[in-house]
């Protein structure tokens with residue numbers, strides 16, 4: 460592994476990943492970041508791992524509600540409707 | 545071509561929200577239960593980052609739904625219905641969290657957290673990788689989504705400091721945008737990015753350890 464011309468060491472690249480993904484880098488920083496990624500297998504793998512992590516995080520929310528909570532909310536709704544009307 | 549009124553931003557989401565709001569106001573049980581099925585697990589998940597136990601989180605989520613019903617006449621559609629519901633939860637969970645624990649405000653503690661994203665031992669003296677991460681391209685999606693990997697991630701999220709946990713839950717699990725989360729949690733953009741960075745870095749690291 461080398462500094463691959465961008466001048467940013469890998470140790471610093473991993474701290475820039477979120478700013479990069481959030482679009483918070485300046486145009487110049489972004490180019491340096493991308494130039495480094497293009498020439499560094501380690502940082503490319505790191506960025507890919509981070510993207511993969513985000514995809515998995517986005518799938519965590521596929522839970523279902525417990526029957527008890529569902530019943531409790533159904534009753535709460537009926538009470539509310541009885542009072543409100 | 546017809547000209548649309550400017551004050552209105554028509555979108556499929558806004559139309560779907562408006563339909564739900566009308567049905568709720570009319571006392572439509574099916575509409576309410578559909579929302580409950582959709583958001584209750586997420587509300588409990590988020591509430592857990594504010595209060596000390598799952599049981600209290602479930603209570604807060606239930607109170608949130610009562611808040612939704614009692615406030616539905618005042619919903620104006622300035623935010624999405626989802627954001628509005630989550631805002632009610634955040635307000636209630638904050639109040640409840642403050643009542644349940646008398647600890648120092650979390651955000652002041654988290655400011656000091658300067659932990660690096662990656663163990664410094666994995667870099668050489670020049671700052672380049674000495675022990676680079678390996679590619680996950682060969683990892684089947686199924687392995688990453690399996691129950692075991694999910695519990696690794698859940699456990700790691702549970703260990704995060706509260707505001708980091710709130711940010712990653714809202715941004716990455718629930719898919720809210722940066723501006724919405726900034727408003728919901730009252731954070732600056734820079735602070736949100738720092739918290740998100742720490743949280744994501746730790747979850748990635750936990751997954752990497754699990755897969756190695």
Ligand SMILES: [Zn+2]
Pocket residue numbers: 468469472495499501502503673
């Ligand atoms: Zn690198």
